Amino acid sequence: MASAAAASTALLSSTTRASLSPKSSSSNLVFSHSLSIPSSFNGLRKPAVSHVPRSLSSRSSVSKRRSFVVRASDAPLVGNKAPDFEAEAVFDQEFINVKLSEYLGKKYVILFFYPLDFTFVCPTEITAFSDRYDEFQKLNTEILGVSIDSVFSHLAWVQTDRKSGGLGDLKYPLISDVTKSISKSYGVLIPDQGIALRGLFIIDKEGVIQHSTINNLAIGRSVDETMRTLQALQYVQENPDEVCPAGWKPGEKSMKPDPKLSKEYFSAI
Numbered sequence: 001m002a003s004a005a006a007a008s009t010a011l012l013s014s015t016t017r018a019s020l021s022p023k024s025s026s027s028n029l030v031f032s033h034s035l036s037i038p039s040s041f042n043g044l045r046k047p048a049v050s051h052v053p054r055s056l057s058s059r060s061s062v063s064k065r066r067s068f069v070v071r072a073s074d075a076p077l078v079g080n081k082a083p084d085f086e087a088e089a090v091f092d093q094e095f096i097n098v099k100l101s102e103y104l105g106k107k108y109v110i111l112f113f114y115p116l117d118f119t120f121v122c123p124t125e126i127t128a129f130s131d132r133y134d135e136f137q138k139l140n141t142e143i144l145g146v147s148i149d150s151v152f153s154h155l156a157w158v159q160t161d162r163k164s165g166g167l168g169d170l171k172y173p174l175i176s177d178v179t180k181s182i183s184k185s186y187g188v189l190i191p192d193q194g195i196a197l198r199g200l201f202i203i204d205k206e207g208v209i210q211h212s213t214i215n216n217l218a219i220g221r222s223v224d225e226t227m228r229t230l231q232a233l234q235y236v237q238e239n240p241d242e243v244c245p246a247g248w249k250p251g252e253k254s255m256k257p258d259p260k261l262s263k264e265y266f267s268a269i
Contacts, residue, residue, distance in 0.1 A: 082203045083185040089173040090154040108141040109203040113196040117149040133171035143172040151176045
C-alpha cells in the first residue's frame with residue numbers, strides 16, 4: 001500500500017518595494033514579504049469546540065409587549081456589545097490608528113476578518129466591499145477589514161495592482177491584528193493556524209453586534225447579502241413594531257410580530 005502523502009505547505013513570496021511614508025517621505029524600503037500558507041488553508045478546517053448556546057428571553061416576562069431583542073450569553077455573540085479595540089491600520093497608503101469606540105453613536109460598522117494578505121479569495125472580498133463603499137456610506141456605515149498581517153504587508157498589498165492579485169487603492173482601512181487579540185476577542189481565530197476565519201459582524205450605532213456570519217477559509221462572502229441585512233437591521237430599528245421576513249428588501253412588505261396582525265402579511269404573499 002502506498003504511504004499517505006505528507007501535507008504540503010505552500011510558500012508565497014513577493015519582493016515589494018514600498019515606502020514607509022508614501023505621501024510624506026522620499027525614502028524607500030526594500031523588503032521581502034513571505035507568507036507561509038498552511039496546507040489546511042483550502043478550507044478543510046478541523047472541527048473545534050462548539051459555541052456556548054445563546055440564552056433566550058424567558059416566557060415569564062412581565063412586559064406586555066414581547067421583546068424580539070435577544071441578549072447573548074457570552075460576548076461577542078449577537079446581542080452583546082462589540083469588543084472595543086485600537087490598532088494600527090493602512091488607509092490611503094498611510095499608517096493610521098483605528099479605535100472602534102470612536103464610531104459609537106455616529107455610525108454603523110461592518111467589521112470583517114479575512115485570513116491572510118496576498119492570498120486568493122481574500123482580494124475578491126476586499127475589493128468588492130471597496131467598490132460598493134459609497135452605497136454603505138449612504139447608509140451611514142463604515143467598513144473595517146482585519147487580518148493578522150502587519151501594516152507593512154497591508155501597504156505592499158495595496159500598492160500591488162488588482163490584475164496581479166493586489167488590492168489597489170481601497171476606500172476603507174485595513175487593520176493589522178499582529179497580536180491576534182482582535183480575532184480572538186471576536187471568536188474567529190483558528191488557534192493552531194494563527195489566522196482568522198472569514199467572520200463578519202454588523203455593529204449598530206450603540207456598539208451592539210446585531211448580525212454575525214462566519215465562513216470557513218475557502219468560502220467567500222456576499223456584499224449583496226451584507227447590504228440587505230444592514231438595510232433590514234436599520235428598518236427594524238426605525239420601525240420597532242415591525243420585523244423583516246426572509247429575503248426582505250427595502251420597499252417590500254414587512255410583518256407585524258403578532259399572531260393576528262401577521263396574517264395581513266401572509267394573506268398578501
